[in-house]
Amino acid sequence: MTRSDAVVIGAGPVGLTAALLLADGGADVVLVESATAPSDLPRAISIADETFRTLARLGLSDALKAESLLDTGSRYYGRGDRLLAESKPVPSRIGHPAKSQFDQPVMEDLLWRRAQDHERIRFLTGTAATAITVDDAGVDVDLDAPTGAVRIRATWLVGADGGRSFTRDALGIALVGSTQVERWIVIDLLGTPGEHERFAEFHGNGTRPYVLVPGAAGRLRLEFMLFPDEDPDAMTSPERIRELVRPFHPHVRPDQIRRAAVYIAHQRVARTYRRGRAFLVGDAAHLMPPFSGQGLNAGVRDALNLSWKLLEALDGRATDRLLDSYEHERRTHGTKMVRVSRRTGAVVMATGPFKPRARDLALRLLRAVPSIRAYLTSMRFITPPDYSDGVAVPVGRTADWRLASWIGHGLWQPEVEAADGLASGLDAHLGSGWTLLALGPGDDAFVGLDRFWDAIGARRVRLLTHGAQRSGATSHVELVCRTGAVARVAKELADTQYVVVRPDRYVAAVFPADDERRVVAALREFVDDRRPSQH
Template sequence: MNQTCDVPVLIVGAGPVGATLANLLGVYGVGALLIDRSPAILEYPRAVGLDDEAMRTFQAAGVADAMLKDMIQNVPMRMYGAKKQCFAEILPATREFGWYRRNLFSQPLGEQALRAGLARFPHVAVELGVELTAVEQDAAGVTATLRDAAGAERTVRAAYLLAADGGRSTVREKLLKLPFGGQTHSHKWVVIECDQDPLDAPYTALHCEPARPYVCLKLPYGLRRWEFMLFDGEDEQQVLDPAKVAELLAPHVPDPARLNVIRARVYTHHSRIAGSFVVGRICLAGDAAHLTPPWIGQGLNAGLRDACNLAWKAAWIVQGRLKPEALQSYHAERHAHARAMIDLADKFGAVLSLRNRWLAALRDAFFTSIRGVPVVRDYVLQMKFKPMPRYRDGVVQDSGLAARDQRVGRMFIQPLVEPGGGAPVRLDDALGPGFALLMGAPGQPLPAELAGRLELLSCRLAVAALPRSGPAPGVLPDVPPGMLLLEDTENALHRWLAAAHADWVLLRPDRYVAAAGRRADMIAALERFVAAFVPQAGAARAAEARVPSALEAA
């Protein structure tokens, strides 16, 4: 007999994207049920790279430290040409978002850490070995039919369904029947992992050799991975035979017979994107929404951007803090950027996997030549080619700054700050998981009605002061009552505001700039923002306390 239960958010798929969504909803205080048809974490060789944006998302979810325990940070990437010479080494120096840009991990270990993090939240449940078989939605919610491993079915009523159920998404393919446009690449790749790493090469290497392009990289705990392109006529089953694996590895290790190969699997590269990321009350995230070739390491990172963008919107809507129509902004903000990352990966892969020797020689000559041109060299070696999201349509407001400086709709910096004269912490930890209104010193009191409306957004009010700008040692500058003083120890907030010609900035929970402007325009601009995005009915529903900062929670 079917049983019906209610949950604010149902998440389908407990991989890294789904588990991150669940952790974020846990932090935001929203009830969720996370299901996955697999009873255990898959041990296939999968994603290995996490960028600074991903780490900032884990920070917001309260799992960054747990992820770091099994991670190698700040890993360089080298590119080798047809003659085996290194023509580029990418090691970005910037940490503008608070983290290194290139970090390596083992996905199964990362998934363990993400799932362990969910134990913190009594309002988040996890059910493994449970699959979604049917879904219907109406104006008030979603009705999902779930089936467990024993075949028993039940229905779950949820306000929203977030589908992170992978590249063969049941939600996208079978239930919503959405188009998944793009291409499947002709060449497959075999991925091989061994333990007891036989090489002294603590970096990721892209070997652009026309004879057989391949990737070689070091992973945590003595693991080494190779990824080899397969050619037409090579059978994907035969290539996994131990003798063939040894043949592939023979040119690259002293004695392939001594390797302990623990994983080998053939993968197909896809460049695909769903027609829409939002259908009513159902949203797609991660591989369910888009598939990216691995050349620039952005497949999982793009999915984590989805989670960071989607989780707070679903949470704020469920809590009555954000107008329900704002959910559509998830598609508006994420679809175009996901498409741009796919296009970049396609171009990068086409250049690095050339099999024509003459074209490969021209490529190598180009990369060698740019070493003497600092602007071009830094564009490549500092990964400035990676397009950063800039949201023009969505939960953002053109307050007069965007047209001039284009900072509205972009991710905000994350320097170290000293909150209330305390020890240095990352900015996000000081501000907490909600919105934040950050003003340059000396700050400005807000009218009571506007302050109340911002309270509905769970908005922290903070003032950034220049370091050591108090009147005497140990004496802090004065700030308006109810506002948090942040000493800008790195002078980074001051420089950002000065460059933007701004006195204040409104930050979303995902730390994108929602609005910014001059002091004289602040009250009117903030009133326009809350009028556009905060429901009037929220005043009755949001008697809940503001989401506390990490410092307060501690």
């Protein structure tokens, strides 16, 4: 029997990300995948800033950006191809393009190769899980490997094996929700002529709705809604494919058609994301229509959220409340993204003599209201996670009000300058664990603090404003904020304010020195430094 800290079932982008985050954090991981090579099929196509931020931790974001169409938006058309709305996210505050189009095979290959080379990952390809048994002390996973039957004994299990998850079925976890009636054909092309603007196009023409999504290096995705009487095999024949793509790629060659497949979108969420020591992430936990481009991004958020909590458990500090918070934080947001994706699809898929007319009129009327127009044009309907009622501490009376809104949200990433004069994003100085940031005046900001911060391995970082003198202290890192709202807030503070940053770069608490005891007591409900290690 092989023993491991964690076993991850499924080596798609989400499973690979989870395995790498765990391994980079010091866990010994067994990664199980039935395929023998990364997939070459372009499935997901939209990538969010937070996914790039996670890939940056793995050292892969720059390589993927080089193969991506960065900083894109969306356009929605109605009857007669009349433009109804143009949306583009507000500029990201976390240091990466808010929305971009990427190529999933490129991403998978980068992750796959890094996992193969990782000394803490035992990567079992061509291997399928056949049984899972969960008990109070760990998880047994039976495998059918090329060399024969294998059993893995792991402390924790992560099921990342997709929409038809064996893990989910073996754990007896049901999916709740519905399946979309409409079928779509997706066609991915190479070598498309000309240059497209950096917008995905949703054409709700009322007859045959279709979607056009440009990518880098001549890549193009086309999706067409099928009518009830159309046969999927006939619609994916070479002749029919050429007919559908002719307006966009008049002289397409067979080798330029990467994929042509019919799909039916699901809008379902697992009833629970946890069964004892086993957890679900990605499509194993939630299935959503593609219209808002959130499926893979939600899965990577799952992997990031869960991995740091399992690492805390392996270090002995995680309470059961921390482990339960994974489902609370991620299922809440995942369910919301399923609803947003379903509603976006309903807008695009309106057909018949009346629904498209009513939709177009309603959108024109709504755009006449400035607040609604701003909501639509800045894509505020796709909201980032808010974990303020998860692993977070409610703001106290003496905390600065400008920092209170940071709690539960992703930490902004300003450009900072280190003592050697080199500039970078703040993330480069945060490490992979907890961080305690100090903003405002006070060279002795980290003197006399509670031992809790040392016990959880929190990195101490003081953010200075331009022109401030460095203290020269070696007990913490001092960085000068060069740009952004963080620098403005830090400059205006009258006293030292602390910002507690979780390992996933979300803010858990803000407090002044006189509120430290309350914050530490609240955080110990999740991360108790007095518990014994499991290693």
